[in-house]
Amino acid sequence: MVKDTNVTREVMEEDRPQKGGPGWRDLPVGAVIAGGANSAKFETGDWRTLKPVHLPDRCIHCLLCWVFCPDMAVIVEEGRVVGFDYKHCKGCGICAKECPSKVNAIDMVPEGADDAERSAVSEYQGKEDPVDDAKGTGN
Amino acid sequence: MTTLKELATKGELFSAGHRACAGCGFPQTVRLVLKAAERPVVAAVATGCLEVTSTIYPYTSWGCSFIHNAFENAAATISGVEAAYRALKRKGMEGEFDFIAFGGDGGTYDIGFQSLSGAMERGHNILYVCYDNQAYANTGIQRSGATPRGASTTTTPAGRALDGKPQARKDLTAIMAAHNIPYVAQAAVAHWKDLVTKVQKALAVDGPAFINVLAPCRLSWAIPPEDTIDVVRHAVDCCFWPLYEVEEGRWRLTYRPRERKSYVDWLRRQGRFRHLFQPGREELLKELEREVEERWQALLARTQSA
Numbered sequence: 427m428v429k430d431t432n433v434t435r436e437v438m439e440e441d442r443p444q445k446g447g448p449g450w451r452d453l454p455v456g457a458v459i460a461g462g463a464n465s466a467k468f469e470t471g472d473w474r475t476l477k478p479v480h481l482p483d484r485c486i487h488c489l490l491c492w493v494f495c496p497d498m499a500v501i502v503e504e505g506r507v508v509g510f511d512y513k514h515c516k517g518c519g520i521c522a523k524e525c526p527s528k529v530n531a532i533d534m535v536p537e538g539a540d541d542a543e544r545s546a547v548s549e550y551q552g553k554e555d556p557v558d559d560a561k562g563t564g565n
Numbered sequence: 566m567t568t569l570k571e572l573a574t575k576g577e578l579f580s581a582g583h584r585a586c587a588g589c590g591f592p593q594t595v596r597l598v599l600k601a602a603e604r605p606v607v608a609a610v611a612t613g614c615l616e617v618t619s620t621i622y623p624y625t626s627w628g629c630s631f632i633h634n635a636f637e638n639a640a641a642t643i644s645g646v647e648a649a650y651r652a653l654k655r656k657g658m659e660g661e662f663d664f665i666a667f668g669g670d671g672g673t674y675d676i677g678f679q680s681l682s683g684a685m686e687r688g689h690n691i692l693y694v695c696y697d698n699q700a701y702a703n704t705g706i707q708r709s710g711a712t713p714r715g716a717s718t719t720t721t722p723a724g725r726a727l728d729g730k731p732q733a734r735k736d737l738t739a740i741m742a743a744h745n746i747p748y749v750a751q752a753a754v755a756h757w758k759d760l761v762t763k764v765q766k767a768l769a770v771d772g773p774a775f776i777n778v779l780a781p782c783r784l785s786w787a788i789p790p791e792d793t794i795d796v797v798r799h800a801v802d803c804c805f806w807p808l809y810e811v812e813e814g815r816w817r818l819t820y821r822p823r824e825r826k827s828y829v830d831w832l833r834r835q836g837r838f839r840h841l842f843q844p845g846r847e848e849l850l851k852e853l854e855r856e857v858e859e860r861w862q863a864l865l866a867r868t869q870s871a
Contacts, residue, residue, distance in 0.1 A: 462627055
C-alpha cells in the first residue's frame with residue numbers, strides 16, 4: 427500500500443448499517459458511493475491464520491512481494507519495503523513464496539504467536555530472531 | 566520501461582479491504598491494469614467474483630469511476646459509455662479517459678461473449694480485460710468454456726462416469742484476434758512487466774483492444790494460497806498459457822520459456838486434476854499433453870509466418 431493514498435484507514439462506525447439508523451429511503455440515488463475506494467475502512471486482517479514477518483536485514487527491496495500481494499498489504503515507502511498492513515493482510519503467504527529464494531526476507535509465523543513462540547519458529551527454521559515490527563504496522 | 570519502484574509511487578485505484586479469498590489472483594491483475602493507465606479510468610465490471618468482492622455496500626474498492634453490470638453486458642455498457650463520451654466531446658466536453666471493462670472467464674468466454682464480440686466489431690475505443698480463472702468460481706465452481714479438459718468442477722465432477730470436463734478449452738484470445746481489432750494479447754498475472762506493457766499498448770491504440778489474463782482461483786484449482794503466482798508461472802513455462810500479442814494482425818510471442826516445464830507436472834500441482842493420477846488415466850494424460858503441444862505448435866506457426 428502506498429502511503430500517500432487519500433484513503434483514510436480509520437474504521438468509521440457510522441458507515442456501517444445500524445439498528446434504528448437510516449433506512450433504505452435515506453440512501454443516495456442509485457446507491458452511489460461518493461469518493462470511492464473506501465473499502466480500506468473494512469478490515470480483512472482477522473481472516474489470517476499465518477502472519478508474514480518482514481526481516482529488514484535480509485530484504486533487498488525488489489518489491490516482488492508488493493506487486494504480487496492480492497491485498498495491497500505490503501507497505502512501501504520511497505521504494506523500500508517497510509512492513510505489512512496487518513489490518514488487511516489475509517495471510518495467504520504469496521509474499522513469502524515470491525520473495526527470491528536466496529533472500530528469504532519474509533517469515534510466515536502462526537497468527538497470535540507471542541514473541542517466545544515466534545522465536546521458536548525462527549529457530550526451527552534456522553534463522554535469526556525476526557525483528558519485532560516496531561514501525562506502526564498495527565500490531 | 567516501467568519499474569516496480571515507479572509503479573509503487575503511483576496511487577492505488579484498487580484498494581485493500583476487498584473480500585477476495587486469501588491468495589486470489591485477480592486483485593493484482595486489476596491493480597496493475599489500473600496503474601498502467603495514464604488517463605482517468607472508467608471501469609465496467611461484469612458480474613463475477615471481482616464485482617461481488619470489491620463492491621459490497623457501503624464500501625467499494627474502486628478509486629475510479631465504476632459502473633455495475635449484469636453478467637452478460639460489461640462490454641455493451643463500456644461501449645455505450647465510450648459512445649456517449651464521443652458525443653459529449655463533439656459538444657465541447659474536455660478531458661481524455663481510458664475505458665476499461667473487466668470480466669471473468671464466465672462473463673467473457675460464455676455469457677458476455679455476444680456483447681463483447683459486438684463491441685469489438687463496432688470499433689469502440691475500449692479495452693476489455695478478461696481475468697481467466699477457468700471456471701464459474703463465484704457461483705461454486707461450475708465448468709465454463711475456459712475450463713481445461715480433465716478439470717473436475719461441480720458440473721463435471723470426477724468420478725466413475727467422468728474424468729472431469731470432457732471437452733477442450735475454447736481459445737478465446739484467438740477468437741478475439743479473428744475480430745481483426747488493433748490489439749489482442751494473452752498475459753499472465755505472474756509476468757507483471759509483460760502485463761503492464763500490454764495494457765499500455767492496448768490503451769495507446771485507437772480502437773478496441775482485448776487482453777486475456779490467466780489469474781487463478783485458488784479454491785477451484787485446489788492449490789495452496791501461496792502458490793497462486795507460481796502456478797501461473799508454471800502454466801506459462803509449460804506452454805499451456807503462452808504469452809503473445811496480435812498487433813494489427815501480426816502475431817508475436819512476448820515470452821519464450823527458457824526451460825520448458827512439464828504440463829503433467831502442472832496438472833499434478835492442482836487438486837482439480839487429482840483424479841487424472843489414479844491408475845488407468847495414462848492415455849488420457851498423454852492426450853491432454855498432446856493437445857497442449859498441438860496448440861503451442863499452431864501458435865508458433867502463426868507467430869513465425871507473421
